[in-house]
Amino acid sequence: MARSPALSGDVLTPDDEATATVRHARWQDYFQLMKPRVMSLVVFTALTGLLAARTPIHPLLGAVAVFCIAVGAGASGALNMWYDADIDAKMRRTRGRPVPAGLVKGEEAATLGVVLSLLSVMLMGMAINWLAAGLLAFTIVFYAVVYTMWLKRWTAQNIVIGGLAGALPPAIGWAAATGHAPLNAWLMVLIIFLWTPPHFWALSLYISTDYAKAGVPMLPVVKGAKETRRQILLYSLVLIPICVAPVFTGLGGWLYLAVSGLGGLVFLTLAWRVFASTAGDAADPRPADRDLYEVGDAAAKRGKPVGDARHARNLFAFSILYLFALFAALLAEAVLGLPVLGLKMLELPL
């Protein structure tokens, strides 16, 4: 157990007595360091990249590739939790994480992150190929060092640039299957890269007070809610055409066209509502952490003061659904062997 004077042999102080009630760390706490929810999305997009390449790969090697990507993502999550423990302790959304909660020592989180990073990259290189391993190593370093240690505390563009780390798994998956990363792989990366800002800014609109308290220069904290709402709309206007683009590059089929087109219209509608709203102007209306994902009228019916923040919450929730649906459509088309729609005149030398 971390921070336990009873174990370290120190004399108990009143503050120590409070922390001494913290339970002992279990293996599940170390698993939590790996951000399993983020890891699940990474696994899903990497698997989609691997299968969308439509290149035969031994099932076991495919599973090992996805496993390495998952472990690499978990490793960078552990490094993030180690370095950001001070920030996490100040925010309601993150103060229950193992390190700020006093369950796991920061050094243990860092060690776990470094060991898993090395293992995942080495295994990927030896079992799959070194292009995939190199991309995985780049992703880990970019997230743990460039984003966590540098961008996050320095610029309001933190999640724009840092979003590259979360966007790369499809390219790693594709590289694992084929040994190279063509334009279509990078198109999948671009989709996630452009999806990240409106997704996180919608969230930050209604928890901006937490970010301000923690000293994280998120866009609403630095530029204000109005500018954030404008940026959300601008990024959404760029995002949706890019989401439809795979239909023209020989990556997506009819199913993907329907999902990206219809879902894109809903996304733009929600982004416009956020733009036209006063979301983020008032203080965080959430009465508890568990209400983070509660959206729209559901919260109002339960008598909670959601205010205009509901538009931001709706966009945040739908953005997750939209990205999932896009990649699920690509995955389904690849698994079922459905034809892609790439227009002859627009076929690219992939």
Added chain:
Amino acid sequence: MSRKDIDPAAKARGGRNIALGLGLAAFVILVFVVTVVKLGGNVGPHF
């Protein structure tokens, strides 16, 4: 000594050790199986 008499710290440490041991064993098995699969593609045609 009954189960409830076990020191919670020792119990938690034991659980972590088992998880670590299982993880290491799984990793060794995984590397072995991957090696067999990758080499299998090369040696298969000779049989």
